[in-house]
Amino acid sequence: MTSNAFGFTTVADIFVEWGGSKQLGALLASRFDARRALLITDRGLIDAGLIAPVEKSLVAAGFNVTLFDQVVADPPEAIVLGCADMAKTKQIDIVIGLGGGSSLDIAKLVAVLITNEQPLTEMYGIGNVKGNRLPLALVPTTAGTGSEVTNISIITTGETTKMGVVSRQLYGDFVLLDAELTVGLPQIHTAATGIDAMVHAIEAYTSKFKKNPLSDALAREALRLLSDNLIAACKDGTNRAAREKMLLGAMLAGQAFANSPVAAVHALAYPLGGHYHLPHGLTNALMLGPVLRYNAKVAAPLYAELADVMAVPGTGNVTARSDAFVAHMLTLMDESGAPRRLRDVNVTDNSLSMLAKDAMKQSRLLVNNPVEITEEDALALYREAF
Ligand SMILES: NC(=O)c1ccc[n+]([C@@H]2O[C@H](COP(=O)([O-])OP(=O)(O)OC[C@H]3O[C@@H](n4cnc5c(N)ncnc54)[C@H](O)[C@@H]3O)[C@@H](O)[C@H]2O)c1
Ligand SMILES: [Fe+2]
Missing domain, CATH: 3.40.50.1970 (Rossmann fold)
Known part of the structure; x- marks a missing residue:
């Protein structure tokens, strides 16, 4: 090829x-x-x-x-x-x-x-x-x-x-x-910022237009380092090896997404940060599950590759491995202590249409998503996250 x-x-x-x-x-x-x-x-x-x-x-x-x-x-x-x-x-x-x-x-x-x-x-x-x-x-x-x-x-x-x-x-x-x-970064910020970095790696790996062999290599290594060390760093902030690998992983993910831009998780996370002043990484954590499930109809082969990168246990076809990847990410977020539902962070359900409208302003990011997202789709994703 x-x-x-x-x-x-x-x-x-x-x-x-x-x-x-x-x-x-x-x-x-x-x-x-x-x-x-x-x-x-x-x-x-x-x-x-x-x-x-x-x-x-x-x-x-x-x-x-x-x-x-x-x-x-x-x-x-x-x-x-x-x-x-x-x-x-x-x-x-x-x-x-x-x-x-x-x-x-x-x-x-x-x-x-x-x-x-x-x-x-x-x-x-x-x-x-x-x-x-x-x-x-x-x-x-x-x-x-x-x-x-x-x-x-x-x-x-x-x-x-x-x-x-x-x-x-x-x-x-x-x-x-x-x-x-x-070392002194509090546990919830360690979780939030670590999840942000993981999302950078995932979104760079599935970015629609600029994904390339260098961004792929960096995103894979970033996700490996970050997923292996997130929980250790959250549990014991003084764990030097975990802290070093998290910082390196976050930088590699940055190098990846600077060249192969992030997409719908970030586009839907930003309105939550803007309106509710939630830490950036937590807003990503809240939208990650719904967006990964939505994108899987196109991105499943890549998610299946990332399951192998993270050594997620199990075997099976592309769909099975993609599902295992999504489930593993959700488990990691739960273990890190990040909130998982919009209602848990005081987002009200009558604000979801406003959030969906605002997300559409992030056209710079939405174009990179492997699957197109309309305002209606965005609303459905916020509802799922609610
Ligand atoms: N430029 C980019 O490429 C890019 C990418 C993703 C996000 N962002 C933006 O970055 C911002 C979020 O940055 P962030 O998540 O790193 O957090 P932050 O810079 O907003 O800091 C969050 C809090 O953590 C504290 N903190 C930071 N390091 C600490 C440490 N070592 N010990 C103790 N406390 C510490 C800070 O004092 C602050 O209160 C958002 O505005 C987001 O949109 C930028
Ligand atoms: Fe980010």
Whole structure:
């Protein structure tokens, strides 16, 4: 069989070391000339004591550090713009994002906004960012969004809508994976972010147009690492091996879906995050079962392959193995402690039509789904999840 043409892009410089963030200053000083650093993070990480050692290492390596700690989950536009305005007054010449997906997504956009006059409102969508950006280093503390290796930033616009900026400028210059940073991540966030990463791998593997041999290889290895270690990391956050494999798996999944985009699970999850302010990974967990069952009519052969990747016990034909894959994913989510029904997280059934209408706005994602989804289908999927 011949192959289709495909492209693949990722961050060029990735370093992985347990405890490595305590040497972030030296790691950056040897790579960049810039020394006026903007460190973007959230208050929770400062309170957890994760930022002080990193700041110390930056100062010791000769960096002048400006700290921005106003990031909130599912960040709204005002935070991005406020951060960029503040940075402009400080003559920042390198941006460091350190935190979960919310901090990394803001860092990526701010690195662009500091050097450009293009308004953020013109950047949403695919390939709409015009200028260049400042040097950009990304250090994730969740395993996770994979944002450290994606060309995507997700921002909450207006009150409730989540929109993506997708552009080559959002790939960072340097990524540090230090799994020690994830040790204190509470169990429910470990579950939520780990499920998010698994969904990235699954949706990249079944993406309709851009799936390719490299994204496939990464998605398979990501899912293997994540499914083997999710429960161990949830049960004992100090399990170093599990934390390391989760962080690596989340990054591999990020590399996969940056090139072979996610689809209906994310498209239906975003309205839940927007309206109900639920953690992104939990919204994925809530929609995963219904969407996998819906997609199986086309994606069953690929789900059957993923059953083998995850070493799901059993044998049988494609349908049997695809069913086993879906059942295994649901078991993993139950064991992780993630809620499984919309009613369990206070979603009301009279909001389901509004959610379905909103999901249709995620056309950037829905086109990648292996099976077409209309507003009626979306409503049926929310009803199933309810
Ligand atoms: N850019 C992308 O490619 C991409 C992909 C998927 C999701 N996202 C976006 O990323 C955001 C979600 O990111 P997230 O799930 O990583 O969470 P997050 O950044 O929103 O953080 C969630 C909470 O976890 C805390 N936290 C993070 N790391 C911690 C640690 N090591 N120890 C203790 N507490 C810690 C934070 O303080 C915060 O309170 C959403 O806005 C989502 O839409 C982006
Ligand atoms: Fe995600």
